[in-house]
Amino acid sequence: MKIASPVKGIVVEDLFWKKYKDIVADEVIPYQWKALNDELPDTEPSHAIENFRIAAGESSGDYYGTVFQDSDVAKWLETVAYSLRDHPNRELESQADEVIALLGRAQAADGYLNTYYLLKEPNKQWTNLRDNHELYCAGHLIEAAVAYYETTGKAELLNIAEKYVSLIDSVFGPEEGKLKGYPGHEEIELALVKLYEVTGKEPYLNLARYFIDERGRQPIYFIGEKERREQIQTEPSWNDDHHLNFGLGFAYQQAHLPVREQMEAVGHAVRAMYLYIAMADLAAKTGDAGLKQTCEKLWEDVTERKMYVTGGIGSAVNGEAFSCGHDLPNDSMYCETCASVGLAFWASRMLHLEPDCRYADVLERALYNGTISGMDLDGKRFFYVNPLEVNPFQACRKDQEHVAAERQKWFFCACCPPNLARMIASVEDHIYGQTEDTLYAHLYIAGTMKTFFQGNEVEIRQTHRYPWDGSIELRVDAAKAVDFDLALRIPGWCNNARVTINGETLKLDHLEKGYLHIRRTWSQDDTVSLELPMPVERLRSHSLVSMNQGQIALQRGPVVYCVEETDNGSNLAALRLPQESSLEIEYDEQLLNGIVKITAQGYRIQSSAALYSSDAPQRIPQSITAIPYYAWCNREKGEMRVWIHEI
Numbered sequence: 001m002k003i004a005s006p007v008k009g010i011v012v013e014d015l016f017w018k019k020y021k022d023i024v025a026d027e028v029i030p031y032q033w034k035a036l037n038d039e040l041p042d043t044e045p046s047h048a049i050e051n052f053r054i055a056a057g058e059s060s061g062d063y064y065g066t067v068f069q070d071s072d073v074a075k076w077l078e079t080v081a082y083s084l085r086d087h088p089n090r091e092l093e094s095q096a097d098e099v100i101a102l103l104g105r106a107q108a109a110d111g112y113l114n115t116y117y118l119l120k121e122p123n124k125q126w127t128n129l130r131d132n133h134e135l136y137c138a139g140h141l142i143e144a145a146v147a148y149y150e151t152t153g154k155a156e157l158l159n160i161a162e163k164y165v166s167l168i169d170s171v172f173g174p175e176e177g178k179l180k181g182y183p184g185h186e187e188i189e190l191a192l193v194k195l196y197e198v199t200g201k202e203p204y205l206n207l208a209r210y211f212i213d214e215r216g217r218q219p220i221y222f223i224g225e226k227e228r229r230e231q232i233q234t235e236p237s238w239n240d241d242h243h244l245n246f247g248l249g250f251a252y253q254q255a256h257l258p259v260r261e262q263m264e265a266v267g268h269a270v271r272a273m274y275l276y277i278a279m280a281d282l283a284a285k286t287g288d289a290g291l292k293q294t295c296e297k298l299w300e301d302v303t304e305r306k307m308y309v310t311g312g313i314g315s316a317v318n319g320e321a322f323s324c325g326h327d328l329p330n331d332s333m334y335c336e337t338c339a340s341v342g343l344a345f346w347a348s349r350m351l352h353l354e355p356d357c358r359y360a361d362v363l364e365r366a367l368y369n370g371t372i373s374g375m376d377l378d379g380k381r382f383f384y385v386n387p388l389e390v391n392p393f394q395a396c397r398k399d400q401e402h403v404a405a406e407r408q409k410w411f412f413c414a415c416c417p418p419n420l421a422r423m424i425a426s427v428e429d430h431i432y433g434q435t436e437d438t439l440y441a442h443l444y445i446a447g448t449m450k451t452f453f454q455g456n457e458v459e460i461r462q463t464h465r466y467p468w469d470g471s472i473e474l475r476v477d478a479a480k481a482v483d484f485d486l487a488l489r490i491p492g493w494c495n496n497a498r499v500t501i502n503g504e505t506l507k508l509d510h511l512e513k514g515y516l517h518i519r520r521t522w523s524q525d526d527t528v529s530l531e532l533p534m535p536v537e538r539l540r541s542h543s544l545v546s547m548n549q550g551q552i553a554l555q556r557g558p559v560v561y562c563v564e565e566t567d568n569g570s571n572l573a574a575l576r577l578p579q580e581s582s583l584e585i586e587y588d589e590q591l592l593n594g595i596v597k598i599t600a601q602g603y604r605i606q607s608s609a610a611l612y613s614s615d616a617p618q619r620i621p622q623s624i625t626a627i628p629y630y631a632w633c634n635r636e637k638g639e640m641r642v643w644i645h646e647i
Contacts, residue, residue, distance in 0.1 A: 001353060005434055006430070014446040021427070142161045212279060360489050361492040388629075389640065428447065448462075472532065487517045540552055576645050
């Protein structure tokens with residue numbers, strides 16, 4: 001394995017991503033703080049902070065919210081930690097410190113920390129791993145603790161997490177007398193690897209390995225757990241058996257087979273992503289070639305058969321799950337924001353295992369499309385479901401009632417907004433990867449990074465207007481001449497890329513897994529110029545994606561486009577884009593926070609008044625305007641579609 005570790009200490013100065021990071025710092029974090037404290041008017045209450053106050057004995061009342069409500073607080077803390085890297089804020093840090101102190105006061109003497117069980121079912125801890133998310137919440141607490149420690153150097157939350165993990169390690173494992181269980185919702189596995197990375201403590205890695213290896217083994221743990229629970233349970237689980245697993249069996253939790261025997265992505269898409277991330281992490285840490293091979297098989301299934309053009313995954317509303325290959329409906333699909341965020345994280349982890357353009361291309365696709373579509377441009381409204389088509393009939397259809405035509409202020413199940421916020425706040429963690437002698441540029445996000453080769457400091461500054469312009473400059477500054485390999489990703493969407501060093505053109509006749517490797521002695525002011533032509537591309541689906549036949553999707557660079565009613569009128573299904581139509585681009589700084597829009601001359605078909613007719617429809621000339629998919633629904637509410645009929 002060629003492990004390429006992520007590079008830390010990057011300052012983002014990017015036209016596109018700095019705007020998003022500023023919004024997270026200035027708007028999303030304060031907004032979500034209000035949500036967690038039930039201070040948003042006409043919004044579903046969260047009660048998440050209040051649950052901890054009650055658990056600490058500092059307030060009275062009953063537990064409120066989903067069984068995983070604690071995770072919203074943890075993800076808020078994690079987002080704060082990442083944001084403090086480039087947006088220092090003493091008041092915010094003090095606020096976070098107060099929350100951490102509250103968590104410490106709520107923690108039980110033995111280390112246990114889950115407000116649902118502390119308040120609602122205090123004698124039933126570890127009795128419903130299948131449904132009740134104890135270990136999932138613990139995982140998010142661990143991730144927050146690691147992030148906050150790495151950013152601030154403060155160890156209070158890390159100590160709280162380690163105390164909790166010590167308890168968990170005493171409860172679960174292969175040893176006699178321990179429970180042989182694993183979480184119904186994966187998350188703690190990847191978090192334990194992070195905790196191992198920051199502490200170097202081997203038991204954390206061993207516990208992650210145990211949870212991964214135990215999943216899906218016979219007899220299935222959840223069967224015996226349910227039998228034991230029925231002997232003592234006095235009230236139904238929140239996820240009662242009427243809809244448990246949504247008819248998917250244990251595949252819903254990826255527990256149908258041992259993980260190394262899983263060759264197809266099944267079940268709840270977010271759970272699958274978190275499991276696959278942990279598997280990739282464990283393979284990287286242990287050199288487990290078999291686990292790496294399993295990850296590659298699952299990657300192939302997800303990205304070649306079950307992924308939308310936007311980087312959305314999980315097409316079935318039933319179970320928020322993967323369906324069979326090529327079943328990718330546009331109007332009744334699910335594509336939870338959390339699932340695309342998970343896909344981006346998994347792609348980044350696969351890049352750690354092996355730098356390969358196929359992983360970076362999907363990372364980029366998810367980042368610029370299916371993730372950030374989950375939030376409006378001012379950071380105050382959110383999508384849980386990310387459709388590729390919104391039409392006038394959805395309000396009448398039971399199978400599409402989950403598809404919202406506009407973003408919501410908050411959700412009772414509010415996993416997506418904080419998940420998206422932590423991804424944006426830490427986007428710099430995915431830009432570069434480094435081995436002993438090679439620096440990989442996975443993403444083109446403008447800013448400055450510093451690293452070391454052979455003990456010598458190297459600074460690299462990216463400058464450009466990506467994703468709207470493909471002219472990229474990387475200035476390499478080494479105070480002392482140093483040898484290393486700079487590997488530039490040539491995106492899969494790009495043809496005819498051009499690269500020069502200090503004005504000298506390089507040949508691109510040999511790429512290694514999609515990367516151009518430049519091996520040389522670098523010194524001060526070496527400049528690499530990269531030209532990535534960005535013509536508008538017409539994408540077409542595999543013939544098995546039946547609902548997309550005869551239609552095209554527009555993509556320019558990494559950005560996928562859509563048409564909206566506000567630009568093109570109602571009944572978007574009547575639009576026709578001729579194959580010979582020229583696709584014009586224009587950067588509009590005032591539109592939707594600054595975008596490149598696409599225009600073309602096309603038609604609107606107009607049929608006779610009859611429901612069915614043998615008459616050919618008329619073609620009415622019409623200008624068609626397309627905007628980036630991520631920016632839809634930031635103006636008037638209305639129809640939207642990604643796939644446009646072509647003639």
